[in-house]
Amino acid sequence: MATHPAARGLADDCAVLEIGGETLVLTHDTMVESVHFLPGQDLEDVGWKLVATNVSDLAAKGAKPLAALLSYQLGGDDLAFLRGLQSALQHYGDAALLGGDTVSAPGPKTVGLTLIGRATHVPVPSRSGARPGDGVWISGPVGAAMLGLEALQSGVGNSSAYRRPQARLGCGQELAPLVSAMMDVSDGLLLDARRMAEASGVTIALDYAAIPIAVPEARRDEALRWGDDYQLLFSAPPEATLPSGYHRIGTVRPQGPQPLLLDGAAPAGTLGYEHG
Amino acid sequence: MATHPAARGLADDCAVLEIGGETLVLTHDTMVESVHFLPGQDLEDVGWKLVATNVSDLAAKGAKPLAALLSYQLGGDDLAFLRGLQSALQHYGDAALLGGDTVSAPGPKTVGLTLIGRATHVPVPSRSGARPGDGVWISGPVGAAMLGLEALQSGVGNSSAYRRPQARLGCGQELAPLVSAMMDVSDGLLLDARRMAEASGVTIALDYAAIPIAVPEARRDEALRWGDDYQLLFSAPPEATLPSGYHRIGTVRPQGPQPLLLDGAAPAGTLGYEHG
Incomplete structure (x- = not known):
């Protein structure tokens, strides 16, 4: 379609x-x-x-x-x-x-x-406003919902991150006047970051180790491809003064051959959950 | 629920x-x-x-x-x-x-x-405003969609009334300032008329023979219970001057033991399509 x-x-x-x-x-x-x-x-x-x-x-x-x-x-x-x-x-x-x-x-x-x-702020942020030189940020760690689903399926551990995800409503309102682009991460950070890059006509270069995760280090790759955490992904110009608590995970670059780079190379494999 | x-x-x-x-x-x-x-x-x-x-x-x-x-x-x-x-x-x-x-x-x-x-008009008409003494009206005949479905199933005849129903958008806009209650007939005239009566705390008395139908007379009972025609059902005070083309089919009475009367008696059987 x-x-x-x-x-x-x-x-x-x-x-x-x-x-x-x-x-x-x-x-x-x-x-x-x-x-x-x-x-x-x-x-x-x-x-x-x-x-x-x-x-x-x-x-x-x-x-x-x-x-x-x-x-x-x-x-x-x-x-x-x-x-x-x-x-x-x-x-x-x-x-x-x-x-x-x-x-x-x-x-x-x-x-x-x-x-x-x-x-609460106009213009309303879109996913298409990221500009070269902007920082790329996320509102919190990814991967908690992945562990939550596993807990629900096994009956062992805390499943609330999967069952009762928390939308970052307050974060969105305080960020809206400051960002150049914003979207929620519902289908996987790598996939949604690529969507932001494509919508904005730029390349987004992410720093693998800088991405906050809520899982053991050995499962970092999975966490970056897992949705359902509902963090906010956003870009902001270098001069923006952001409130504390957000994590810088990359930089917006001029459009190159790849819309998304992870430590300088296109990430391998599936990037997230693709809807039909 | x-x-x-x-x-x-x-x-x-x-x-x-x-x-x-x-x-x-x-x-x-x-x-x-x-x-x-x-x-x-x-x-x-x-x-x-x-x-x-x-x-x-x-x-x-x-x-x-x-x-x-x-x-x-x-x-x-x-x-x-x-x-x-x-x-x-x-x-x-x-x-x-x-x-x-x-x-x-x-x-x-x-x-x-x-x-x-x-x-286009406030207050917005609701289904709960019918008052004793009001006339009860409909925007056109019922039953065409029933024949349309039969045509579609058999492959014989014109099925467009079922496949491509016409919403009465212009009628609704010209009627909104004039009516005391209004709703669309989506689940069957008798059922929807009863809903209007119950929402308004009145009895609606319909005149069986006055209801316009798009089917042979022998199928009048079915047509009154068939939805999908999307006519507008409305009540209007006696002093309202309605545009031409609408059909008076009954009168609003004070609330009696039955919310809906058809020629003076509660209609028998199923009144229309009940959602789950």
Whole structure:
């Protein structure tokens, strides 16, 4: 679909709509059983995660959640799902669940959420604004969700990073006025960094050892390719004064033959989770 | 779900959001293969219908489409789907497809659309405003989609009323300032009329013979229980001066033991298509 003009808007994670002097940011994420969550997984966690993934899209735009519409395929513990959904909406600024649609259907459980937010800064950051000379930064370590999924599957260890990811909503709002480009890392740091480079028409050169990880060093390569941590990846001009707590992981260079370099070479293998 | 506070918003088909001096109307409809469309049905028609069902929700609010977000499960002729979707968006006021989400997943094809519109009249009509003494009206005949589905299944006759339903967008805008309550008929006239009566705390008394139908008289009972025609059902005070072309089909009465009467008695059997 990516080459069809109608589908181009789908390449970014959010839409921006100017209306009545306000700038709205809209996003929709769909999650399917066996693809985005485990069969039989606690639906309260699924409800939470559906909100968190959408909030993460708004965070990357520096937007505050206002209202949500739910698309919900009935089945299983529907009330647990709603509990998780509502507690996450409340956690992230008390956005109102305004409506939506329920369906009864066969097949794997499919749930979707449209989240509408209000921009706190204009212009709204995009993934296409990285410029040569900018620093490349990340809001925190990657890999925790990978370990969380393993814990959930094995029944040993803490699975909360996978089950209840934390969207960086506050970070996004404080960063929006300072960044040249921003996006959330949902499909793997290397893949999403390459997307930012391609959207911006630049090369992004990452420093392998500088990337913070939440896993043993031996699993660094995997962590860089694993999504679901919902950190914010951003570029900022050298003169920007960033708040503390962010990690510089690379530099934006003029566009070269490779959009993404890791210690000077194109990274090998799969870079992350490619959607269909 | 209907008794859970979190789910109450889902009972209506649209959400209303006031922002920046504007009144936005938002809706989301999901369609699932084998439930809302036939297996193997032309995806260009499915794309059209997904837009039309959402536009119909906005029509009942007197709103104009502005922008759309798509949730799309890949598979089959994706470009045909997008063609149908885009031509319907263009047909109904050229709303922009701003973004969304694509997923690859097993199971029946599931597609969803969030449509954002701008109210042309405030207060925005709801289904809860019908008052005793009001007339009850419909924008056109019911039953055409039923015949259309039969034509599609048999391969004989014109199936367009089922494949390419027409949302009454212009009607909704001209009616919004005049009605006391309005909704679209998506699940069957009798069922939707009962919903309006229950939401308004009244009894709606319909005149069986006055209801316009697009089918032979012998199939009147079925047509009154069949959805997918997307006519507008509305109530209006006796003093309202309505444009021509609408059909008076009943009267709003004070709340009695039955929310819906058909020629004075509660109608027998299933009233329409009940969602899960």
